[in-house]
Amino acid sequence: MDDALFAPLFFTAMGWEFSVQGVKQYILQYTGYTMLIGGVIALIGIYISGFKLRYLTNKIKQKIRSK
Numbered sequence: 717m718d719d720a721l722f723a724p725l726f727f728t729a730m731g732w733e734f735s736v737q738g739v740k741q742y743i744l745q746y747t748g749y750t751m752l753i754g755g756v757i758a759l760i761g762i763y764i765s766g767f768k769l770r771y772l773t774n775k776i777k778q779k780i781r782s783k
Contacts (some may be wrong), residue, residue, distance in 0.1 A: 725767030731758025 734754025 724761045724768055727761025727764060728758050729761075731755065731761055 731754045735751050736756060737754075
């Protein structure tokens with residue numbers, strides 16, 4: 717898999733995993749923090765993927781133009 721696509725997917729998966737763990741272990745007082753961290757990681761992943769997609773589409777457009 718391409719690195720550009722793997723990184724954001726990894727971050728998003730990590731974020732959701734944190735959130736799920738937070739929900740599962742609601743007995744702990746840190747649940748809010750865990751979910752918050754998970755949400756932030758997921759958002760970072762989505763944010764990065766937006767940049768990567770824009771970068772990839774620009775590269776593709778440049779290749780089409782150069783032909």
